[in-house]
Amino acid sequence: MIRRYTAIAAGATLALSLAACGGEGAGSGSADEGSESGGGGGEGGTVGVAMPTQTSERWIADGNAVEAGLTEAGYDVDLQFANDDIPTQSQQIDQMITNGADALVIAAIDGTALSSQLDAAAAAGIPVISYDRLIRDSENVDFYVTFDNYNVGVQQATALLVGLGILNEDGSEGDAEGPFNIELFAGSLDDNNAHFFWDGAMDTLQPYMDDGTLEVPSGQTDIEQAATLRWQQETAQRRMEDLLTSTYSDGTELHGVLSPYDGLSRGIITALRSDGMGDTIEDGLPIVSGQDAEIASVKLINDGVQHSTIFKDTRKLADQAVVTVEAYMADEEAEANDTESYDNGVKVVPSFLLESDIVYQDNITELLIDSEYWTQEEVESGVAE
Incomplete structure (x- = not known):
């Protein structure tokens, strides 16, 4: 699916002007587990993107889409996949902080296992956006992008x-x-x-x-x-x-x-x-x-x-993550459409929720093919x- 993520970059500038618009494509990629990806440009700083695994095509799609959108927006991107291993993800995030990340986008393997990393991020003034999986038991989660x-x-x-x-x-x-x-x-x-x-x-x-x-x-x-x-x-x-x-x-x-x-x-x-x-x-x-x-x-x-x-159109979720990073990097308030539902045990995390659709045999074309998520x-x- 790499061909599709190349296409994301061409439309990402438009995507940034919307809270939840579609990108291009979804599916699997070919990066190695735990591999590091450098973005292009880097005028806006560096964003660490921590994804849980590459054993699911969905998470590959998310990681690649977030990386493409952030790269087009002018950031360097450190994209890491943790192979569903909690210590690996913890180490990856530690390294992102050590390397001077300006913001973190994290889809946690275990939403309760990153307290020390979040403490370190807060001490360094690094905003943390929880991506689709709510990070729990920490006050140092700034925002949550997800579906309803x-x-x-x-x-x-x-x-x-x-x-x-x-x-x-x-x-x-x-x-x-x-x-x-x-x-x-x-x-x-x-x-x-x-x-x-x-x-x-x-x-x-x-x-x-x-x-x-x-x-x-x-x-x-x-x-x-x-x-x-x-x-x-x-x-x-x-x-x-x-x-x-x-x-x-x-x-x-x-x-x-x-x-x-x-x-x-x-x-x-x-x-x-x-x-x-x-x-x-x-x-x-x-x-x-x-x-x-x-x-x-x-x-x-x-x-x-x-x-x-x-x-769950992960292109829209990736776009929303980019919009949210942009807001924090500009010292602006990120747009939330839910400030009540997602209590992580310490605080209610401001959130942006996206909608989803049921796919049956008779609407595959309408929902998935016509939207160019998958081809026939x-x-x-x-x-x-």
């Missing part, structure tokens, strides 16, 4: 209800009455977003669980039981396999699975297919939700295997070019 993560959870649950026929895509009541058996998956407990996703989803599903329309045969309805450490696909696959053995080996039918991330969804689907539950939804595969519109999962949706995903060829192949 509670609503993302609502959308994930809504998509599951649509897949089961309980709701129609327009939100009206569907014809299906149930009862339907579902299982619940959550993200990594050290990621603050996982809790927002879970709360939004459970608030949406709970009325249907209370009236018996939905049932969870395993009884695992607490986030601690449903959590998936580090959002690992293999961990989700193993848990789904265990659930199938413990709860469904007697012939109990499974109708749907709430999954909060496409990587988990693919692990869950692998387990379901291996258990003989069907290859596609049409021939009996349970409904599985997702998030991030990763190209491998978009292909599965297009092929009728995965039911849905949530499209990529959707059909499941591989980013």
